[in-house]
Amino acid sequence: MLTRPNLARRPTVLWSMAGVLAAVTVALGVAEWQGWRFLARPAERWLSQHLEREVRFGAAESTGFRLSLWRGIRLQVADLSIANPPWSQLGPMLTAHQAELRLRYRDLWAARGGCALNVQALQADTLQLRLERRQDGRASWQFGGADSGLAAAEPAINGVHFESLMVRDGRLHWIDEPSQVTLDGEFAYRPDAWRQTPGWVAQAKGRYRDAPMAWQARTAAVLPGIDALAPAEVPLSVEGSAGRARLKFEGSIRDLFGEQSLNGRYALSGPSLAAVGDPLGVTLPTTAEFTLRGQLQRDGDRWRTQVESAQIGRSRLSGDFEFHHVAGQVPSLTGELRGTALWLQDLGPAIGVEPGTGLAGQPERPTSSTAARRVLPDRPLDLPSLAAMKADVRVRLDRFELGHPKLESIRPLKARITLGDSVLTVKDLDATLAQGRIWGGFQLDARQPRDGIWDVNLSTQGLRLEQWIDQARPAGQPPYVAGDIGGQLQLRGHGRSVAELLAHADGQAKLWWTEGQISHLVVEGSGIDLAQALGVMVTGDRALPVQCGAADLRIRQGIVSPQVMVVDTSDSTLWATGHISLASEELSLTGHVAPKDVSPLALRTPVRVRGTLADPDLSLAKGPLVRRAVPALLLGMLNPLAALLPLIDLGSGEARDRLNGCRTLAARQPAPAPSRARSARPGAS
Incomplete structure (x- = not known):
C-alpha cells in the first residue's frame, strides 16, 4: 500500500530555514x-x-x-x-x-x-x-x-x-628617476579656490634635471575624471617654471583619466626650444631665448597648437602643429612653420655655433680673441635625439636673415623638413636671393649616432652679386663686382658637427659668372699696376665687363683645390691656384693677373693668401717682385727714364690660355631648371 509523504514536517523545516536566515540577516545587519x-x-x-x-x-x-x-x-x-x-x-x-x-x-x-x-x-x-x-x-x-x-x-x-x-x-613628495624630477607639494580642496568658488589649489617646488622648478595650479570644482559629479569641462589655470623656462596656461580640462581633453591659451618662454622639448619627448632645435603664445588643445593622444606668435631672438615666427604620441610608439610631429623673419644667429646652436654670432661664427662684436677662433662651427650636434621622434614640417618664411650686415636676406624661403628613423632631410628647398634662385636640399643620416653621414646638393641661378653683397661706394662709382652668379654644390661627408663634415667632405662646387662687371681699380690693383691704378684714381673708376668668370673646385677629404678659377675682362685675366684646408682652416692660395694691355708701371707680381680663414694674411710674391724691382733700381742710377723700361708689361699669352679653360668649363654648364630660370625675381610667383 502506498503511503503519502509526511507533509507535517515541511513547515518545521521551512520555519527552521527561515529562522536561520533571519538570524544571519540580523547578525549581518547588526555587524553592518x-x-x-x-x-x-x-x-x-x-x-x-x-x-x-x-x-x-x-x-x-x-x-x-x-x-x-x-x-x-x-x-x-x-x-x-x-x-x-x-x-x-x-x-x-x-x-x-x-x-x-x-x-x-x-x-x-x-x-x-x-x-x-x-x-x-x-x-x-x-x-x-x-x-x-x-x-x-x-x-x-x-x-x-x-x-x-x-x-x-x-x-x-x-x-x-x-x-x-x-x-x-x-x-606630496614625488621622486621620478626616469624624468629626473623631484617634487614637494601641497594641494587642497577649498571653497574659494577659483574666483570665490570651490575648487582645487596646488603648488609644488622641486628640481628637474638639477634645475629648480616651481608650479601653481587652480581648478574650478574637482577635476573631471576625478569627480563624477563635476561638470563636463572645468576651468584650469597653471603657472610654473623649470630652470629659466616658464609656462602659463589658462583654459579648461575634461576627463582626466579618460579621453583627456585640454583646451586653452598658453605663454611659454625659455632659454632654448630644445630645453622645452626634452620633457615632452619632442626633438626641437637648440635656439636662442624664445617666447611662444598661442592656443593649445589635447584630444586623447593628440596635441594641437596654433602658435600665434613666436619670438626667438630677433626672429618672428608662427605656425600650426600636431603632436601625436601613443604609449610604446615613437611620437610624431606634423605642421607648418611660418614667419615674417628668421635670423640664422637664432638657430646658431642647432647648426653648431653660439647664439648671437655672425654668419661665419664670429661674435657680432669683435673681441681680442677673434683671430684665434675657428670660423667653421664645431659644436657637436645632438645626433641621438633624432631617433626620439618622427616629423614632417613645411617651412614658409617671408625673410631669412643670414646675419651679416653686408649680405642681403633670402626672400622668401620654402622647404620641407622630415625626420624618421634617425634620418633628417631638408628637401624641396626653394629660395629667392638677390633676384636669383636657390634650390635643392640636404640629408643627415644619424643611424650611427657617433658619426652622422651628410649629403648636400644645392644649386643657384641668377643671383645678382651687386644686390647680394653690400658694396658701399661713393656716389657715381660702380660696384666692385656685379653680374649673375650660378652654381652647383655637391658634398658628401661624415661627422658630428659642421666643421667635422667639411673636414671629411668629398665633392665638387661649380660657379659661373655671367653678365658680369668688375671695378677697373680692383683689376689694376690686383696686378700691382701702379700707373693704371693711379690713372683710374685720377679719372675715376669704371666698370669692366666680365667676358667670362668660372670656378671648378674639387673637394677631397676637406681639401678644396681650384681646377679652374678664372675671371676674364677686356683689360686682364685673373686666376687663382693653390688650396684651402677645411680641416685646419689654413689658406694657401696665389692670385695671378695676366694683362692684355701695355702698362709703363706694372710690378705684376702674384698675390699670396696665407694664414687661416679667421686670420688671412696677404702678401706679394718676393721672387717676381725682386726680378722687376732690382733692375729698375740699377737702371735708375744711370737714367731715371730707363727705370721705367723693366716695368713695362706688353701682355701675356697666358691670358688667352686661361680664357680657354674658362670657356671649356662654361660649355659644360647644365640647362636651367625648367620651373624658373630668371623668374625668381621680386614679384615672381
Whole structure:
C-alpha cells in the first residue's frame, strides 16, 4: 500500500530555514550597523597580503574603524597607512587622517587583471603621499608582482585612479628617476579656490634635471575624471617654471583619466626650444631665448597648437602643429612653420655655433680673441635625439636673415623638413636671393649616432652679386663686382658637427659668372699696376665687363683645390691656384693677373693668401717682385727714364690660355631648371 509523504514536517523545516536566515540577516545587519569593527585586524592582514605591503588602520579597533559592505565598500578610519614597497626608503606611501574610502565591487574585480584600481571616492582631512619611480620602471603605486624587486614582473594592481577626491590638507613628495624630477607639494580642496568658488589649489617646488622648478595650479570644482559629479569641462589655470623656462596656461580640462581633453591659451618662454622639448619627448632645435603664445588643445593622444606668435631672438615666427604620441610608439610631429623673419644667429646652436654670432661664427662684436677662433662651427650636434621622434614640417618664411650686415636676406624661403628613423632631410628647398634662385636640399643620416653621414646638393641661378653683397661706394662709382652668379654644390661627408663634415667632405662646387662687371681699380690693383691704378684714381673708376668668370673646385677629404678659377675682362685675366684646408682652416692660395694691355708701371707680381680663414694674411710674391724691382733700381742710377723700361708689361699669352679653360668649363654648364630660370625675381610667383 502506498503511503503519502509526511507533509507535517515541511513547515518545521521551512520555519527552521527561515529562522536561520533571519538570524544571519540580523547578525549581518547588526555587524553592518556597528561597522564590522571586529574585521579591522583581519582586513589589515588580508590587504597587506594581497598588496604585498603593510596596511594599518590605527593602533586599535577604537581608533574609528567603520566598514560598510552594503552596495559596495565604504570604509571610514581615523588613521590609514599604506607602506611603500620594500625597495623604497621614503616611509609610508600614504597616510591619511579622518578618511573615508568608497569602492565598487566591479572595480575590485577589474583590478585583479592588473589594471589600475578605480576608487569611487576618497575623502580625508589630511593626506600625505610619498611616491617614487625607479629608473628600471618600478613604481610605488604598483601593487604586487613588481613590488617583489623584479623590475620585469607584472604588477597585480597598476596604480590607483580616483573618481572623487576631497582633501582639506594634502602633501606630496614625488621622486621620478626616469624624468629626473623631484617634487614637494601641497594641494587642497577649498571653497574659494577659483574666483570665490570651490575648487582645487596646488603648488609644488622641486628640481628637474638639477634645475629648480616651481608650479601653481587652480581648478574650478574637482577635476573631471576625478569627480563624477563635476561638470563636463572645468576651468584650469597653471603657472610654473623649470630652470629659466616658464609656462602659463589658462583654459579648461575634461576627463582626466579618460579621453583627456585640454583646451586653452598658453605663454611659454625659455632659454632654448630644445630645453622645452626634452620633457615632452619632442626633438626641437637648440635656439636662442624664445617666447611662444598661442592656443593649445589635447584630444586623447593628440596635441594641437596654433602658435600665434613666436619670438626667438630677433626672429618672428608662427605656425600650426600636431603632436601625436601613443604609449610604446615613437611620437610624431606634423605642421607648418611660418614667419615674417628668421635670423640664422637664432638657430646658431642647432647648426653648431653660439647664439648671437655672425654668419661665419664670429661674435657680432669683435673681441681680442677673434683671430684665434675657428670660423667653421664645431659644436657637436645632438645626433641621438633624432631617433626620439618622427616629423614632417613645411617651412614658409617671408625673410631669412643670414646675419651679416653686408649680405642681403633670402626672400622668401620654402622647404620641407622630415625626420624618421634617425634620418633628417631638408628637401624641396626653394629660395629667392638677390633676384636669383636657390634650390635643392640636404640629408643627415644619424643611424650611427657617433658619426652622422651628410649629403648636400644645392644649386643657384641668377643671383645678382651687386644686390647680394653690400658694396658701399661713393656716389657715381660702380660696384666692385656685379653680374649673375650660378652654381652647383655637391658634398658628401661624415661627422658630428659642421666643421667635422667639411673636414671629411668629398665633392665638387661649380660657379659661373655671367653678365658680369668688375671695378677697373680692383683689376689694376690686383696686378700691382701702379700707373693704371693711379690713372683710374685720377679719372675715376669704371666698370669692366666680365667676358667670362668660372670656378671648378674639387673637394677631397676637406681639401678644396681650384681646377679652374678664372675671371676674364677686356683689360686682364685673373686666376687663382693653390688650396684651402677645411680641416685646419689654413689658406694657401696665389692670385695671378695676366694683362692684355701695355702698362709703363706694372710690378705684376702674384698675390699670396696665407694664414687661416679667421686670420688671412696677404702678401706679394718676393721672387717676381725682386726680378722687376732690382733692375729698375740699377737702371735708375744711370737714367731715371730707363727705370721705367723693366716695368713695362706688353701682355701675356697666358691670358688667352686661361680664357680657354674658362670657356671649356662654361660649355659644360647644365640647362636651367625648367620651373624658373630668371623668374625668381621680386614679384615672381
